[in-house]
Amino acid sequence: MAGQQSMARCRLCGEALTETFVDLGMSPLCESYLRADQLDAPETFYPLHVRICPACLLVQLPAYLPGEAIFSDYAYFSSYSDSWVAHARRYAENMAGRLGLGPDSLVTEVASNDGYLLQHFAAAGVPVLGIEPAANVAEVARGRGIRTETCFLGAETGAELSDRFGRADLVVGNNVFAHVPDLVGFTAGLAALVKPDGLITLEFPHLLRLIQGRQYDTIYHEHYQYLSLLTASRALATAGLVVVDVEELPTHGGSLRVHARHADAAGEPAAAVKAVLAVEAEAGLDTLEGHQGFASQVHTVKRDLLGFLLDARARGSTVVGYGAPGKGNTLLNHCGIRTDLLAWPVDRSPHKQQMFLPGTHIPVHEPARIAATRPDYVLVLPWNLRTEISAQLSYVADWGGRLVFPIPTLEVIAP
Numbered sequence: 001m002a003g004q005q006s007m008a009r010c011r012l013c014g015e016a017l018t019e020t021f022v023d024l025g026m027s028p029l030c031e032s033y034l035r036a037d038q039l040d041a042p043e044t045f046y047p048l049h050v051r052i053c054p055a056c057l058l059v060q061l062p063a064y065l066p067g068e069a070i071f072s073d074y075a076y077f078s079s080y081s082d083s084w085v086a087h088a089r090r091y092a093e094n095m096a097g098r099l100g101l102g103p104d105s106l107v108t109e110v111a112s113n114d115g116y117l118l119q120h121f122a123a124a125g126v127p128v129l130g131i132e133p134a135a136n137v138a139e140v141a142r143g144r145g146i147r148t149e150t151c152f153l154g155a156e157t158g159a160e161l162s163d164r165f166g167r168a169d170l171v172v173g174n175n176v177f178a179h180v181p182d183l184v185g186f187t188a189g190l191a192a193l194v195k196p197d198g199l200i201t202l203e204f205p206h207l208l209r210l211i212q213g214r215q216y217d218t219i220y221h222e223h224y225q226y227l228s229l230l231t232a233s234r235a236l237a238t239a240g241l242v243v244v245d246v247e248e249l250p251t252h253g254g255s256l257r258v259h260a261r262h263a264d265a266a267g268e269p270a271a272a273v274k275a276v277l278a279v280e281a282e283a284g285l286d287t288l289e290g291h292q293g294f295a296s297q298v299h300t301v302k303r304d305l306l307g308f309l310l311d312a313r314a315r316g317s318t319v320v321g322y323g324a325p326g327k328g329n330t331l332l333n334h335c336g337i338r339t340d341l342l343a344w345p346v347d348r349s350p351h352k353q354q355m356f357l358p359g360t361h362i363p364v365h366e367p368a369r370i371a372a373t374r375p376d377y378v379l380v381l382p383w384n385l386r387t388e389i390s391a392q393l394s395y396v397a398d399w400g401g402r403l404v405f406p407i408p409t410l411e412v413i414a415p
Helices: 002-007 067-071 082-099 118-123 135-143 155-165 183-193 207-212 229-237 271-282 294-314 326-335 368-373 383-392 394-399
Strands: 019-027 046-052 107-110 128-131 168-174 194-205 241-249 255-262 319-322 377-380 402-405 411-413
Touching: 019 294, 019 326, 082 118, 082 168, 082 383, 107 118, 107 183, 118 128, 128 155, 155 183, 168 183, 183 194, 183 229, 183 241, 194 207, 229 241, 229 255, 229 271, 241 271, 294 319, 294 326, 319 368, 377 383, 383 394, 383 402
Parallel strands: 107 128, 107 168, 168 194, 319 377, 377 402
Antiparallel strands: 019 046, 194 255, 241 255, 402 411
16 A cells, blocks of 8 residues: 555645545546446445645546546436425526626636536526536536537647637536546646636535544545635646635535636736635644544544444334435445345436446335335435435335434434
């Protein structure tokens, strides 16, 4: 392992990655769901050994495999989360009004998925361009009438797309800044896409909230880096982009929405930028030492969840899952949970139903199966959608069933 550590280099500054943030062992790709005819074939597991750069403090997972191996065909469709679509609609309405966007404007979204966000701009008469590397997901967006290019964003593709379609008044990147192995090239692509006086907004899970909320299940191979405002600012600076404002959001367990502009158009940053940086510094995220101790929090989450599931089995209680998100696969694989402790989860996405979870081989069913079988407990794997899912599962109370939330601390509640 020492030899591997000396070879791994920070993707932002090039420093040797000799420091560990947390090591979750080996795990399969979290969105690599299996068909029944694949269950007897070998699966590839990759390390989930997260490092921290001792120089620039970027928390990162070495690129054990390229983005093309993960995102070219993808099982995640944003539109199956009602709360996320509503979040996107509110954003679109706000930004259209704030920036005065109209028929002569352009909104470009990177990692535009199935058109969940751009559909709201398009409905308001604002021209849009989606950039989505997953061909299967991009096809769904095109079916909705959303102009979508299938490619990965980098310095060259950013320049090419801006030549073809024009530079954008607004460039959006929701839950993609953490997903790119070529962080510097991607950032250069963002700079190429936006007008000289245009705005970029990026949403990504906040490293501070990951640590405070014990959200270790958000660590998986699709997430190449885990960003603070400090490290995001350093990444943007590589392409001459400056953070001008920041918002703290409740999404994904606590996210940041960073607003950035070209340095020439940046002006004085909003007070919120200084405030968030101060909170991060108070928590120690401006030092290497401030990132230590997370591994012990991970152990507590694993111990409590396994203790509950083993006790439920000993009592003869039935436990099923709700949701089959990527984060759930990190949690289940790290804890060694199989069908003896979790019979099955359900998921609203038909793309996951009748499939099997990677690594654990637990079958995924349609949501109606919960009411049909009346289990004692429902383990909620997308715990970040607690309010939405608690409402969807309110009927579990009809037979005295309980909901289980594993993170940040184990909770067993009546819906």
